[in-house]
Amino acid sequence: MEAFTTHAGRAVPLRRSNVDTDQIIPAHWLKKVTRDGFEDGLFESWRRDPEFVLNQEAYRGATVLVAGPDFGTGSSREHAVWALQNYGFKAVISPRFADIFRGNSLKNGLLTVVLPQSTVEALWDLVEREPNTEVTVDLVTRRVTAPGIEADFDLDENARWRLLEGLDDISLTLRHEGDIADFESRRPVYKPRTQAV
Amino acid sequence: MGRTLAEKVWDDHVVRRVEGEPDLLYIDLHLLHEVTSPQAFDGLRKSGRRVRRTDLTIATEDHNTPTLDIDKPIADPVSRTQLETLRKNCVEFGVRLHSLGDAEQGVVHVVGPQLGLTQPGTTVVCGDSHTSTHGAFGALAFGIGTSQVEHVLATQTLPMAPFRTMAVTVTGELPAGVTAKDLILAIIARIGTGGGQGYVIEYRGEAIEKLSMEARMTICNMSIEAGARAGMIAPDETTFAYLRGRDHAPRGEDWDAAVAYWRTLRTDEDAVFDHEVVIDAATLAPFVTWGTNPGQGAPLSEAVPDPASFDDPTDRVAAEKALEYMGLTPGQPLREIAVDTVFVGSCTNGRIEDLRSAAEVLRGRRIADGVRMLVVPGSVRVALQAVEEGLDKVFTAAGAEWRHAGCSMCLGMNPDQLSPGERCASTSNRNFEGRQGKGGRTHLVSPQVAAATALTGRLASPADLADVPTLAEV
Numbered sequence: 130m131e132a133f134t135t136h137a138g139r140a141v142p143l144r145r146s147n148v149d150t151d152q153i154i155p156a157h158w159l160k161k162v163t164r165d166g167f168e169d170g171l172f173e174s175w176r177r178d179p180e181f182v183l184n185q186e187a188y189r190g191a192t193v194l195v196a197g198p199d200f201g202t203g204s205s206r207e208h209a210v211w212a213l214q215n216y217g218f219k220a221v222i223s224p225r226f227a228d229i230f231r232g233n234s235l236k237n238g239l240l241t242v243v244l245p246q247s248t249v250e251a252l253w254d255l256v257e258r259e260p261n262t263e264v265t266v267d268l269v270t271r272r273v274t275a276p277g278i279e280a281d282f283d284l285d286e287n288a289r290w291r292l293l294e295g296l297d298d299i300s301l302t303l304r305h306e307g308d309i310a311d312f313e314s315r316r317p318v319y320k321p322r323t324q325a326v
Numbered sequence: 327m328g329r330t331l332a333e334k335v336w337d338d339h340v341v342r343r344v345e346g347e348p349d350l351l352y353i354d355l356h357l358l359h360e361v362t363s364p365q366a367f368d369g370l371r372k373s374g375r376r377v378r379r380t381d382l383t384i385a386t387e388d389h390n391t392p393t394l395d396i397d398k399p400i401a402d403p404v405s406r407t408q409l410e411t412l413r414k415n416c417v418e419f420g421v422r423l424h425s426l427g428d429a430e431q432g433v434v435h436v437v438g439p440q441l442g443l444t445q446p447g448t449t450v451v452c453g454d455s456h457t458s459t460h461g462a463f464g465a466l467a468f469g470i471g472t473s474q475v476e477h478v479l480a481t482q483t484l485p486m487a488p489f490r491t492m493a494v495t496v497t498g499e500l501p502a503g504v505t506a507k508d509l510i511l512a513i514i515a516r517i518g519t520g521g522g523q524g525y526v527i528e529y530r531g532e533a534i535e536k537l538s539m540e541a542r543m544t545i546c547n548m549s550i551e552a553g554a555r556a557g558m559i560a561p562d563e564t565t566f567a568y569l570r571g572r573d574h575a576p577r578g579e580d581w582d583a584a585v586a587y588w589r590t591l592r593t594d595e596d597a598v599f600d601h602e603v604v605i606d607a608a609t610l611a612p613f614v615t616w617g618t619n620p621g622q623g624a625p626l627s628e629a630v631p632d633p634a635s636f637d638d639p640t641d642r643v644a645a646e647k648a649l650e651y652m653g654l655t656p657g658q659p660l661r662e663i664a665v666d667t668v669f670v671g672s673c674t675n676g677r678i679e680d681l682r683s684a685a686e687v688l689r690g691r692r693i694a695d696g697v698r699m700l701v702v703p704g705s706v707r708v709a710l711q712a713v714e715e716g717l718d719k720v721f722t723a724a725g726a727e728w729r730h731a732g733c734s735m736c737l738g739m740n741p742d743q744l745s746p747g748e749r750c751a752s753t754s755n756r757n758f759e760g761r762q763g764k765g766g767r768t769h770l771v772s773p774q775v776a777a778a779t780a781l782t783g784r785l786a787s788p789a790d791l792a793d794v795p796t797l798a799e800v
Contacts, residue, residue, distance in 0.1 A: 145647070146640045147519055147619045151758040156739045160390065160404040162364035162411050174760050197640060199520040202553065202619070203756060204737075205455040206362065207471035225520050228555050229455060233471035246640075285487065287347050298473070299373070302481045305342050305350060309378075309483055312341040312352050319576040319584040320354055321443045323384040324422045 131238045132295030135267040136219045138192030139260065140275075141182055142253040146197035150230060153201070153209040167212035187260035194221045195252045195264075201230025201241075210237045220266040222273065224249055235288050236298060242266060242273060248280045268292060328594025330491045331560050332526040335466040335591065339449050341483055348485040354448035355465075356478050357434045358385035358421065360412040361739070362453025366476035367415040375480045377419045382482060384443065385416050385423040388433045389739045393702050393729035396426055405740065419479075432705020432731045435459040435673035439543065440707055442572025446561035446588040451478055456673045456755065457556075458549040462542035463569075464561035464591045466526070469550065489555055490600040492525040493593075496533035498607040503789055505683070506541035507675060507753065507772035509533070509605075510548045511613040511623045517603060519621040522554030525601065528593060529559050533607035539568040540679035547674045548755050551620035560592045612787040614660055615757045615770040617648035622757075624660065626775065626787055632656035651759055652767050653747070660785050663769070667750040668699040668726075668780040669762070670773055672736040675753035676704025678711050680773040684753075685717040687777035687788050688724040690796040694783030699726035699776075700742060702734040723797075726780065738763045751779040 158170035175181045182188060194213065200223035201209060210233045213221065220240040234241040244252075255275055256262050264275045268289060273280045284292075291298070302309075329337070342350040356379075363385070370376070377383060390405040400406040409426070416423035424430040430437060435456055438444040446464035451457060453475040460467035474484055494513055527549050529542075537545070542559050549557025566585055569575045576584045615623040616630050622645065624631065633645035633656065649656065654663070670676075670684045681703060693699050701721045703709035709731050712718055718728045735742040736754035738761065744750055746765025753776050757768040769785060778786040781794050 144643075146644050149619065149756075149758045151737075151756070151761050155760055155764075156389075156737045159361050159739060160402075160408045162368075162408055164365050174764065199523075199553070202519055203455065203550075203758060205453060205457075205469040205471055207365075207453075207473060210471070225523060227520075227553060228523060229469055229471060229550075233473065236471065236473040288487075298485065299375070299477050299480050302350065302477065302483060302485065306481075308342045308350070309352070309481060313482075316352075317583065317587070319580040319587075320448065321445055321574045321576075322381045323355075323443060323574070324381050326381045326420075 130236065130295050130297060133238050133240050133268055133292045135265065135269060136192065137263050137265040138219065139188065139190065139262065140193040140195050140252065140256045140264040141188045141191045142256050143182060143194055143196040144253060147199045147202055148196055149203035150201055150206050150209040151203055154206065154212040159206055159208050164211050165215055167208055168215035171212040171216045192217055192219045193264050193266060194218050195249060195256065196221060196223045197249070198224040198246065200226050202227040205229045207233045210234050210239050214239050222249060222252065235292060238292060238295065240266060240268060240292065242282045244273060244280050244282055248278065251278055328597035330593045330597045330599060331464060331528055331558055331591055332466060332489070332491055335447050335449065338447065348487045350483050351449060351486045352483055353451050353478050354382060355438065355443055355450045356383045357438055357450065357452035357457070358383065359388050359434045359454065360408045361389045362472050363415065363475055364408065364411045365472050366479055367419065369476040370419070370479055377421060377479045379482045380420045383421050385412060385421050386431055386434050386437050387412060387426050389733045389737065391426045391732040392741050393732050393734050396730045429706050432707065433673045433676060433733055435547065436676060436704035436708065439463065440705060442569055442575035445569065445584070446565060447591050451484065455550045456547050458554070459543050459547040459673055461546040461549065461556050461558040462539060463565055464558060464588065466556055466558065468556045490525045492522065492527045492601040492603065493599040494527055494529050494603045494605065495531040496529065496605045496607050497531050498533060499536070500533050500607045500610060503774070503787060504610050504612060505772040505774060506537055506544040508610055508613040510545045511615065511620070511770060512610055513605065514548065514552045514620050515623045516605065517552050519551065519619050520553045522549065522552035525554050526556045526558060527552070527554045529557060534559060535562065538679060539564060540677045543677065544674055548620065551755060561588045612772065612775050614775065614785055616652065616654060616660060617645065618651055618757055618759050620755065620757060620770060622648055623770065626660050626785060628660060630654045630656055630658045630660065661790070663785045664783055665697065665749045665751045665769070665779055665785065667744060667748060668697060668776050669735040669750055669752040669754065670776050671700070671702030671704065671734050672754040673704065674755045675773050676702060676708065678708050680753065681708065681712050681717050684773040684777040685720040687774055688726070688781070689720050691724055691781055691794060692797060693725040693780040697780055697783050699780040700729055700735055701726050702729045703731045705731050735762050737761060751776050751785060
C-alpha cells in the first residue's frame with residue numbers, strides 16, 4: 130500500500146447524501162478481475178449528465194472529494210475504492226462513512242476523513258465559489274485546511290500509523306503466526322469444516 | 327458486568343489483544359464467490375502465500391450466473407472469465423467450490439446455512455455485505471472487502487476495530503399478514519441507513535423469538551441496510567432444530583457439546599447495550615419503499631411523502647432526488663403505483679419459506695396482463711424442494727417464470743435486469759438507483775406483497791385481493 134502523509138489538491142463538491150457503492154461503481158464493472166481500469170466506471174450513471182459536477186471543467190484534475198453523509202453505503206465492493214483511486218482521488222471527506230467502505234479505503238491508502246456537516250457545507254460553499262482553491266488533508270497533524278477553514282479530524286492511532294508507513298496488514302498479522310497456531314490448537318472439535326484435509 | 331451475545335462471540339475469537347491495536351479475530355468460516363475474490367487470489371499468488379485453512383473455506387458461483395440456459399456457455403465473455411477465474415483459483419488453492427450446475431450451487435448466503443456450516447457462536451465472513459444474514463444463527467457474521475478476503479485466506483484472521491452494541495427489541499406479536507421483511511424495512515426506516523453505523527445489532531423480544539430461521543435470516547440480512555456491521559439473534563430451540571442433521575452440523579457427542587456451548591450464547595441480564603430501540607410489533611403493517619435508499623419506506627396504506635415534510639435538509643434533498651428518479655409524485659397513494667415486473671428471490675427472500683408464501687398468494691390465480699414475474703430460488707436445494715412441493719407449477723400456472731438459482735435480478739451483474747424506467751416490486755434488499763439495471767426503479771417488498779402486486783399490477787398486499795378472481799371462478 131502506498132503511504133499517505135499529506136495531500137494538497139483541488140476539491141469536488143458532491144452535494145449528495147447516501148452515495149451508495151452501486152453509484153460509485155455499478156455492478157457490471159465488477160466483472161473485471163484486476164484492481165485497475167475502473168476510472169471510467171466511477172459514478173458512471175451520474176456522469177452521463179453533462180451538468181454533473183465531475184463533468185465540469187472547473188473540477189477537472191481535482192483529487193479531494195467532499196460528499197454528504199453516509200458515503201459508501203451498500204455493497205462491500207472494494208472496487209468502489211479502486212474506482213475513486215483510479216480516477217485520481219486521494220482523499221474523501223464526508224460527515225459519515227459506511228463501515229465496510231471506510232475499512233476498504235484505509236486498506237488501500239485512500240484517506241477517508243470524517244468532518245462535521247457544517248464543515249462539509251463550508252467546504253462545498255468554498256470550492257463552488259472558488260474551484261481553484263487548494264484543500265490540504267494532513268494525516269500527520271490530522272487536520273484539513275483551506276482558506277478560512279481549519280478542521281481537525283479523528284482517526285484511530287493504529288490505522289493512522291499503518292497509513293503513514295504504508296504497511297501491509299497481512300505481513301503485520303503474520304508476525305503473530307505463533308498466536309494464530311496456538312489459537313487453532315484450542316478450537317473445539319465441533320466447529321464446522323468445509324472439507325477434510 | 328454482563329456481556330452481550332455479540333461480545334461473547336467476539337471474546338471467544340480473540341487471537342491477540344494488545345492495547346492500542348485492533349483485536350486479531352479468528353474466522354471460523356470464510357465464504358467466497360466469483361466477484362470479490364479474484365484480486366485476493368492474485369495477491370496470494372504475487373506474495374507466494376497459500377490458503378491457510380482450506381477446511382474453513384467454501385466457494386459458490388452466484389452473482390454472474392444466468393438463471394436460464396445454464397447448460398449453455400455463459401454468453402457474456404466478461405462474466406464467463408470471472409467464473410472461470412474462480413474455478414481456476416479454487417483448483418490451484420484447494421478450495422471447495424460449487425459451480426453452476428452443481429447440486430449445492432446457489433446464493434452464498436443461502437448455501438452456508440442449508441449445509442449446516444453456519445452455526446451459533448461462529449465468526450463468518452464473506453466478500454459480500456449481506457454476510458450479516460448468518461447472524462440469524464447467533465454467529466458474528468460480517469461483509470468484508472477484497473483486501474480482507476486476501477487477509478483471511480492467508481491468515482484465517484482479521485484485525486478488527488471494536489464495535490458498539492445496539493438492541494432492537496420487538497415486543498408483542500406481528501399482526502397477521504405482516505412478515506419479517508415488513509419488520510426489517512420498518513426498522514430501517516426508523517433508525518435510518520446510517521443509524522446502525524459502527525454497531526452490531528441484536529434483534530430480540532417476543533416477536534423475534536417466534537420467527538422461523540428463514541424469517542430470522544431475512545431480518546439479519548438487511549442489517550447492513552441500516553448501516554450496521556452485523557445483525558444477530560440469540561440461538562434457541564428453533565435454531566437447534568434447524569441445524570440438527572444438516573450435512574455439516576455436529577453429530578453425537580459433538581452435537582451435545584456444541585449445544586451446551588450454544589446455550590450460553592445469550593446476552594446476560596445485566597449486560598448494557600450502547601443503544602436500544604424498542605418497536606411494538608402490533609403497530610406494524612405491510613411495508614414498501616418509495617425511494618432510492620432502503621430507509622425511504624412507508625406502510626403500504628400510506629402515500630408517497632412530500633419532500634417538504636422532512637425537517638432535515640439532507641433528507642429533504644434526498645427525497646426530492648429519489649422521487650425524481652422513481653417518477654413518483656408526492657401524495658400519490660402507494661397502492662396506486664403500477665409495476666412492470668415482480669422479482670421473488672435473492673439472499674433476502676429466496677429461501678423455501680419465501681417461495682411457499684408467494685405461492686400461497688398466487689395459487690389458483692393469474693398475474694395481471696402486462697406484468698412479468700420472475701421467481702428465482704436461492705439455491706439448487708431450494709429449487710428441488712420447491713419442485714417436490716409443486717410450487718414451480720403454482721408459479722408457472724399463474725404466469726410467472728420459474729428460473730434457476732442465483733442472485734438474478736437483485737443486482738445488475740447477470741442477464742436478469744430492468745430496462746430504463748421499468749418499475750419493479752422486488753423481494754431483494756436494495757432500491758439504489760440502477761441497482762437492478764440501468765434506469766430501473768425498485769420498490770422493496772415482502773414475498774407476499776410481491777405476489778399480490780403481480781396479481782393486481784399495482785403495489786398490493788394479500789388483503790387487497792378480495793376482488794381478484796381465482797382461476798376456478800373465471
